[in-house]
Amino acid sequence: MILSGVVWEGKSNFISPLDCYYTPICSGVGPVADVENLVQVLGGRVASLPMKYLGLPLGARYKSKEIWNPILEKMERCLAGWKRSYLSKGGRLTLIKNTLSSLPTYFLSLFAIPASVAHRIEKLQRDFLWGGLGDEFKYHLVNWSTICAPIQQGGLGLRQIIPFNQALLGKWLWRFANERNAYWRQVIVCKYGCDRDGWHSKEVRFWVDRWSEEGLVRDAFPAIYQIALHKQATVSEYLSWHHEDMVWSITLQRPLQDWELREYTDLMAFLYHLKIKRTVVDQLRWPCTTSGLFEVRSYYRLLTSHNTTHFPWRSIWQSHVPHKVAFFTWLVAQGKILTLDNLRRRGLWVLDWCFLCKKAGESVNHLMIHCEYAKELWTMIFCLFGVSWVMPQTTYDLLHCWRRKGPAYVVWNAIPSSSMWLLWRERNQRAFEDAERHSADLKLTLMEWTAAVSNRSFPFVFAFIDGCV
Numbered sequence: 263m264i265l266s267g268v269v270w271e272g273k274s275n276f277i278s279p280l281d282c283y284y285t286p287i288c289s290g291v292g293p294v295a296d297v298e299n300l301v302q303v304l305g306g307r308v309a310s311l312p313m314k315y316l317g318l319p320l321g322a323r324y325k326s327k328e329i330w331n332p333i334l335e336k337m338e339r340c341l342a343g344w345k346r347s348y349l350s351k352g353g354r355l356t357l358i359k360n361t362l363s364s365l366p367t368y369f370l371s372l373f374a375i376p377a378s379v380a381h382r383i384e385k386l387q388r389d390f391l392w393g394g395l396g397d398e399f400k401y402h403l404v405n406w407s408t409i410c411a412p413i414q415q416g417g418l419g420l421r422q423i424i425p426f427n428q429a430l431l432g433k434w435l436w437r438f439a440n441e442r443n444a445y446w447r448q449v450i451v452c453k454y455g456c457d458r459d460g461w462h463s464k465e466v467r468f469w470v471d472r473w474s475e476e477g478l479v480r481d482a483f484p485a486i487y488q489i490a491l492h493k494q495a496t497v498s499e500y501l502s503w504h505h506e507d508m509v510w511s512i513t514l515q516r517p518l519q520d521w522e523l524r525e526y527t528d529l530m531a532f533l534y535h536l537k538i539k540r541t542v543v544d545q546l547r548w549p550c551t552t553s554g555l556f557e558v559r560s561y562y563r564l565l566t567s568h569n570t571t572h573f574p575w576r577s578i579w580q581s582h583v584p585h586k587v588a589f590f591t592w593l594v595a596q597g598k599i600l601t602l603d604n605l606r607r608r609g610l611w612v613l614d615w616c617f618l619c620k621k622a623g624e625s626v627n628h629l630m631i632h633c634e635y636a637k638e639l640w641t642m643i644f645c646l647f648g649v650s651w652v653m654p655q656t657t658y659d660l661l662h663c664w665r666r667k668g669p670a671y672v673v674w675n676a677i678p679s680s681s682m683w684l685l686w687r688e689r690n691q692r693a694f695e696d697a698e699r700h701s702a703d704l705k706l707t708l709m710e711w712t713a714a715v716s717n718r719s720f721p722f723v724f725a726f727i728d729g730c731v
């Protein structure tokens with residue numbers, strides 16, 4: 263028999279006192295006698311399982327895919343609205359991060375998500391990120407695992423659903439071990455039993471539990487573990503106290519051999535260097551945070567550890583340019599914008615030439631750095647700032663070495679993104695609209711932009727130049 267209190271009847275996402283009311287719901291787990299009479303006494307109504315309680319399915323099979331349908335429907339509803347409005351990639355990314363990714367979080371913190379549902383949710387996010395106004399085909403320029411990497415490692419910081427789900431559920435394992443008297447814990451222990459009195463116990467095993475920062479004692483001292491008398495011995499069996507001093511006595515199957523002495527001495531040195539507080543109760547410690555307390559974020563990081571690369575993320579995301587320009591610079595750094603060589607890699611037959619200089623073949627690095635047209639722009643920039651600079655081979659290296667620290671370099675730091683965006687826009691105008699601008703026009707536009715970045719007004723070009731040098 264379930265008697266529940268608050269019933270959520272509102273359709274809005276925002277909690278308002280008008281949206282909910284209090285009504286007891288009576289629902290039987292199995293047949294309940296006199297349920298109708300009971301309802302009359304309580305003034306509620308009868309419901310049957312499965313039903314919705316606090317927005318969650320109650321009584322449904324927890325592995326069922328159907329329980330995820332409301333989430334998927336909600337996502338599709340959001341997307342249908344957004345798809346009709348013109349949004350830049352930067353805007354789409356913000357919407358995914360702030361809204362789409364957080365929609366399933368409540369469910370993810372309580373249920374293990376079936377892989378097929380996780381893939382469907384990720385596909386919805388992916389298609390929205392790379393999609394256009396309608397349903398026409400669009401290339402997905404960067405693979406999903408790169409996008410889900412942290413920003414510092416070259417990704418966009420989106421979450422992979424399955425590891426995020428595992429990290430959120432990990433919180434329950436932590437709480438199970440620490441919330442000894444919680445009612446939900448007692449229900450689980452009654453139903454399934456509990457091995458060794460849970461994980462939170464004074465019965466920490468010396469050899470096979472991880473109780474020191476060095477890892478398992480068994481792994482650190484394998485030869486001694488082999489001859490230990492009790493492999494399951496607890497720390498308290500080996501440790502005794504003489505006044506305030508620790509006394510360790512490890513029981514072995516036989517006397518030590520000469521070749522085992524070294525390891526035994528190391529083990530003793532290790533044990534006597536440990537700091538053990540005698541009066542403090544044993545507790546679990548999460549090794550991934552300095553506080554020793556569990557954090558979903560740290561567990562997620564652990565589950566999705568990527569190779570640490572030195573991606574020039576500051577040059578991209580911390581320069582004062584619009585979000586869509588930063589997103590474009592990120593694509594350039596990944597070498598994934600749709601230049602002609604990239605189109606050929608995707609199987610398209612296109613003529614290999616450069617729209618800007620009309621000579622060499624078009625690649626990301628040529629277009630942005632080595633093209634004669636681009637070179638003119640870069641030369642002007644170096645003249646303005648009074649620096650001599652040897653351009654690196656790749657845009658990735660350029661972004662790496664360009665950035666300078668401090669507020670005086672706001673304009674300088676915004677230049678690579680602005681120049682590359684301008685070059686790309688010019689290239690596309692030539693490719694699709696047959697309109698050509700002289701490089702001098704581009705230089706003037708760049709000056710105007712950089713003046714805007716610096717938050718100062720530069721009425722004349724010369725004043726701007728003075729301001730930069």
Ligand SMILES: [Zn+2]
Pocket residue numbers: 616617618619620621622628629632633634635
């Ligand atoms: Zn060129």
